[in-house]
Amino acid sequence: MPIAVFPPEARSAFTALYPARADKLVHALTDHPLLTLDALAVLAEALPADSVEWNPGDLPIGIDPADVPRARRSVGETIRAIDSAASWVVLKRIEQVPAYAALLRAALDELVDIVVPRTGRMHQLEGFVFVSSPGSVTPFHFDPEHNILLQLRGTKTMTVFPGADERLLSAEAQEAFHLGEHHRNLPWDEAFAAHGAAVELHPGEAIHVPVKSPHWVKNGPALSISLSLTWRSEWSYAEADARAFNRVLRGMGLRPRRPGAFPARNRGKALAWRLMRRLRVGG
Numbered sequence: 001m002p003i004a005v006f007p008p009e010a011r012s013a014f015t016a017l018y019p020a021r022a023d024k025l026v027h028a029l030t031d032h033p034l035l036t037l038d039a040l041a042v043l044a045e046a047l048p049a050d051s052v053e054w055n056p057g058d059l060p061i062g063i064d065p066a067d068v069p070r071a072r073r074s075v076g077e078t079i080r081a082i083d084s085a086a087s088w089v090v091l092k093r094i095e096q097v098p099a100y101a102a103l104l105r106a107a108l109d110e111l112v113d114i115v116v117p118r119t120g121r122m123h124q125l126e127g128f129v130f131v132s133s134p135g136s137v138t139p140f141h142f143d144p145e146h147n148i149l150l151q152l153r154g155t156k157t158m159t160v161f162p163g164a165d166e167r168l169l170s171a172e173a174q175e176a177f178h179l180g181e182h183h184r185n186l187p188w189d190e191a192f193a194a195h196g197a198a199v200e201l202h203p204g205e206a207i208h209v210p211v212k213s214p215h216w217v218k219n220g221p222a223l224s225i226s227l228s229l230t231w232r233s234e235w236s237y238a239e240a241d242a243r244a245f246n247r248v249l250r251g252m253g254l255r256p257r258r259p260g261a262f263p264a265r266n267r268g269k270a271l272a273w274r275l276m277r278r279l280r281v282g283g
């Protein structure tokens, strides 16, 4: 029988947190053969080019590239040499490669009995791998998915902010995001810092990040590898659709009430938005 990704203490911690609170879990994927640097280099070469975002770290500085012998690394070489270059690689939607789809499914299957009764069926299971040089920073942003970030190698500090605080993430920004009009990066204000909780992650540790909880990330002094397991849910779709419907109400000069926090289901506004969308497509 394959090893459990989330041992009993991780399951009980997740039970206490899901879906609204951010905090640490543990995991058992640190030494998984699909997640070594070599395996990830092979994965990077197997994924479609638009699923790999990377900085090769060997670009010439102050020299016309035409004058330099072409020595640009491939993404696989970049990953293998990531210790020694100021580089970073993001592998997106790793479930496009069947072995990784199976790993993602197996890991999240362990949590289905906790997730489904609360937020409904799991949809859009997606995995992301972040391989980064020491010290790199991911700026303040939010994501629309439920997320568990597993630290595999090195350390990173994730500072997470409450998703429900509209001073950090305005209603208008959320509505625009769900209508596809807005980038998920957010303006940063030093006054926000007091609202964040910094969680330092070591190999074997993970963090549950609730839907749309803003966060920023700083890598520690060593090469870092992390794996993000994400999914959407019936609940997160309804909240997103209620936000979109609120934009319609706002356009009519109304000041709509914010969608309810979990466990509110937001069914009425979500249904109204889905009906409107269907009518628009049909018309």
Ligand SMILES: [Fe+2]
Binding pocket: 141, 142, 143, 215
């Ligand atoms: Fe994120």
